[in-house]
Amino acid sequence: MKLSDTTFSDGLGSAGQTRLVHGLWHASALVLAVTPIGMVIAHRSSPTFIGVSAALALAAVAAEGRIRPFLREAASVLSSPLGIAVLLFFGWCFASIGWSEFKMTSFVGFGEFWLPIAAIFVLSLTLARQIPPQMFKILTGVFLLACVMILVELGTDLALRRGVGLRAESFIFNRPVLTLLMLVPPLIAWYLGQSSRGWLYGLGLLLVFAATALRSESDAAVLGLIVIGLVVPLAWYAPRLTCGLAAIVFLAALGLSPIVGPLTSSVMPASMHRLLASGHSRERVALWTSFGAAVRKQPFIGGGFNVSPHMAETAVAKKVPARQRRMLAIGHPHNAALQIWTELGAVGAVLALGIIFLILYQIALQPHPVGSMSLALIAGAAPVALVGHGAWQGWWAASLGSAIIWLIAVNRLRSETAP
Secondary structure (H helix, E strand, C coil): CCCCCHHHHCCCCCHHHHHHHHHHHHHHHHHHHCHHHHHHHCCCCHHHHHHHHHHHHHHHHHHCCCHHHHHHHHHHHHCCHHHHHHHHHHHHHHHHHHHCCCHHHHHHHHHHHHHHHHHHHHHHHCHHHCCCCHHHHHHHHHHHHHHHHHHHHHHCCCHHHHHHCCCCCHHHHHHHHHHHHHHHHHHHHHHHCCCCCHHHHHHHHHHHHHHHHHHCCCHHHHHHHHHHHHHHHHHHHCHHHHHHHHHHHHHHHHHHHHHHHHHHHHHCCHHHHHHCHHHCHHHHHHHHHHHHHHHHHCCCCCCCCCCHHHHHHCCHHHHCCHHHHHHHHCCCCCCHHHHHHHHHHHHHHHHHHHHHHHHHHHHHCCCCCHHHHHHHHHHHHHHHHHHCCCCCCHHHHHHHHHHHHHHHHHHHHHHHHCC
């Protein structure tokens, strides 16, 4: 269904109402599409764009008189196995605030993470079904413009940001670069389905992004891009095998995260640390060792949602060996799996793993090439989550979620045009 379809006006009594509905859908899609540029300007802004897009989509649904059908469908989705798993994880996260020693920090982090998730859920049931083909051209233009903006800023030592009085530190482009990384798979999936030369456009976008990632300070983005490059061929020719292998990798990542520090320290040679010095590999291993020690002191329920910023001040920190306590003050373990164990314990880890397995099962059922690009999205996101940012940062949830919306739209458009 396209934005121009007259079905949008079902039940509306006037041309003015019809124009309102069209305008709201277009505005919602456009806000979602310009998110990358917003992130370049304000590097934590993706939750705002996602939230505004979801609000506009809900307004369009209300103008169409479809709120009740929307609520019924939302309830149906949430009663599916994946929906129930997410609700259980949501409930455990909320319950853990009760035993957190820093309840306000936990509560704020809870909102920062789950509000973008709620917005993405709304968009998956609304806007993802309305995005027209031409919006992918706009997204492509935004993607390229965002890359150019980053390259120009880094090439001029952030002269423009300094000139207008904005924060001028090069690492602030790490978040927008990671946002762009998440958009690579849906854009490639779109162009692969357009023509026999679609792979050329996809390759061009990939090369532009690669140049941007390499010029930035985001080692996580470069790592994510490398993993995507390794996974895509296998996902393309053997998607179900790739889903199975991904399940094993996630099982290992979550299962071993409490001991990932000592394990990495024992197998990683000094030469590798020297090679990865710019990514602070030694510090990350020390950090994982400290948080892993904290996990082993409270393995079942954890310290409470988003308690990591104050982990060094908690009672459990006093049980950690003195030489490791200093690293607990970093803010979070820079490993989402380890952060889940730290804050939500074994229960949270099992629930998170259940969600991942159900997502992989759904991907295995997707048609080609959308399923392959969905695996590519996971391949890009997983290493970022395991070595980079905090698990509950709202900008990351929103940026990853927006890529999922575009992939859903690609899948829908392909099914609508299939012979």
